[in-house]
Amino acid sequence: MDQLLQHLVNTLILGGTYALLGIGLTLIFGIMNVVNFTHGALYTMGAYLMYLAVTALGLGFFLALPAAILGGLLLGAVIEFVLLRPLRGSDIDTTMLVMIGAGIVLQSGTLWIFGGVAKSVPTPFPDAPLHLGPVSVSWLRLFVLGAALALIGLTYALINRTRLGLAMRATFQDHDTAALMGVNVRLIYTATFAIGSSLAAAAGALLGPVYVVFPQMGGLAELKAFAIVILGGLGNITGAAIGGFILALAEELGAGYISSGYRDAMGFLIIIAVLVFRPTGLFARAERIG
Amino acid sequence: MLEIRDLVCGYGHVTALKGLSIRVEAGQLVALVGANGAGKSTTLRAISGLVPPRSGTITFEGRDITGAEPRRVLGHGIAHCPEGRRVFPQMSVAENLALGAYRRRDGAGIAADLAHVYGEFPRLAERRHQAAGTLSGGEQQMLAIGRALMSRPKLVLFDEPSLGLAPNIVERMFSVIRTICDAGTTVLLVEQNAFAALELCDHAYLLETGRIVRAGSGAALIADPHVREAYLGG
Numbered sequence: 001m002d003q004l005l006q007h008l009v010n011t012l013i014l015g016g017t018y019a020l021l022g023i024g025l026t027l028i029f030g031i032m033n034v035v036n037f038t039h040g041a042l043y044t045m046g047a048y049l050m051y052l053a054v055t056a057l058g059l060g061f062f063l064a065l066p067a068a069i070l071g072g073l074l075l076g077a078v079i080e081f082v083l084l085r086p087l088r089g090s091d092i093d094t095t096m097l098v099m100i101g102a103g104i105v106l107q108s109g110t111l112w113i114f115g116g117v118a119k120s121v122p123t124p125f126p127d128a129p130l131h132l133g134p135v136s137v138s139w140l141r142l143f144v145l146g147a148a149l150a151l152i153g154l155t156y157a158l159i160n161r162t163r164l165g166l167a168m169r170a171t172f173q174d175h176d177t178a179a180l181m182g183v184n185v186r187l188i189y190t191a192t193f194a195i196g197s198s199l200a201a202a203a204g205a206l207l208g209p210v211y212v213v214f215p216q217m218g219g220l221a222e223l224k225a226f227a228i229v230i231l232g233g234l235g236n237i238t239g240a241a242i243g244g245f246i247l248a249l250a251e252e253l254g255a256g257y258i259s260s261g262y263r264d265a266m267g268f269l270i271i272i273a274v275l276v277f278r279p280t281g282l283f284a285r286a287e288r289i290g
Numbered sequence: 291m292l293e294i295r296d297l298v299c300g301y302g303h304v305t306a307l308k309g310l311s312i313r314v315e316a317g318q319l320v321a322l323v324g325a326n327g328a329g330k331s332t333t334l335r336a337i338s339g340l341v342p343p344r345s346g347t348i349t350f351e352g353r354d355i356t357g358a359e360p361r362r363v364l365g366h367g368i369a370h371c372p373e374g375r376r377v378f379p380q381m382s383v384a385e386n387l388a389l390g391a392y393r394r395r396d397g398a399g400i401a402a403d404l405a406h407v408y409g410e411f412p413r414l415a416e417r418r419h420q421a422a423g424t425l426s427g428g429e430q431q432m433l434a435i436g437r438a439l440m441s442r443p444k445l446v447l448f449d450e451p452s453l454g455l456a457p458n459i460v461e462r463m464f465s466v467i468r469t470i471c472d473a474g475t476t477v478l479l480v481e482q483n484a485f486a487a488l489e490l491c492d493h494a495y496l497l498e499t500g501r502i503v504r505a506g507s508g509a510a511l512i513a514d515p516h517v518r519e520a521y522l523g524g
Contacts, residue, residue: 163392170378170389176340177376179360180369182393182441 002134007252011245013141014252016148017203019244021221022228023155023237024199030235031172031192033092037099038079039200040222041106046072046201047208047217048110051121061124065147065205072201073194080193085186111215121209144206151202152241158195159237168192172235200225220264227267231274233281242283246270291316291476292337292445297346299336306332308500309346314445314478319471321479321487321508323521324497330480331373333497334447338370339363350445364393367444373453375434379423383414386422386433390440399442407436410466428459435466445476452483464490484521488512
């Protein structure tokens, strides 16, 4: 029983960052119809930006986080502007190949610049974990959960409560008619890609300090993000949020009760099961962005 | 007010408009009638910037708007009420109307226009929090019209507003369009329902395979033997 409680707490903490990853990916797919193969690289970039901001810039952990998120936002905007904007209207295969290429460039670039040795990000949290009855949890992980939930809430508010969000939802539902309403659709695409990228970077910046930072860390994260998005239904933000927690639960229980060696296999078992039994995702086809 | 000269437009290898020229004077209700595929919708889509013209010019109030982006065209005062209503189905009625006023920043003016639209269409007011996709076809058309008016346009382009609506609602819809024009907004109406459009309008053009083949008052076109033969059932 105590072990189960511990697994559930771990699920919450891991699930928050998984949800961020999934929401970012599903947002970009839903509004732009682009499968973002740079998502993992952006996750890695977020972690390295966090590392740089704390060590080289000496920003301090709590300032470094928004700086890393902002960095992801800008990087996403640049990728959209340079690569996706000229490709608008070309077929999905071309766009996918270009994005796969961009992902490789980003990953190899980090390897080239930072080398292959894993880095760890110093944190201001005490090493001793917090004990809550039978459950123990590190302060860092608690902070990660809080920050992830805050960012999910912020994303929801942005999409449902702001003028930009209104334009994003309109573009998602009918981009031609959105243009007739005066929405600058190209700007919405750039903003969407930038926001989705910043969420991937945020997930990396949050999990980087928990584990270690290395150039290939994004590969597995990207596959997991795809699992989450398929689980929740393509383009479905709430589905992605819930999907993030479901994947985390499956990983935790799989690692705890089956074998820790199968932790990362759980996501792919889920993808296979969902594609066989409910190919549109657990939560039906995207009813709406938001 | 609006003048189109020698407009050529197409999709891929298909040329939809082969040198179309029309004029819309301020305050008029002008109808553009013709069969399915004659190029009526393409004309409207070219005006509002959704389809780039291959050649020809579009001027509005003396300004060249040929090939301008949709939001620029809207900014000059042209609203487009698209074919098939195209309301945002998963958004509420209120959000759809808010999108109509998307480029406006005058809060008080928007509130006044919103009150006006709700006054004109009380059904929309009753259902303001309901998703637009759950409305009936007629209500969706009223919402599309209301949404177009929310930009406070000088000219409204209506694309097949009668499509798929019950006859009594079609009648009401045409009277709404006449009222809009009488209140001072210029209207360019595209319709397959030629008789109703010709009865309603001040001036009309007949479009066949990408070219204007007849122009004149609605009454003149109704009396025209070719129009009677081909469009009004003899």
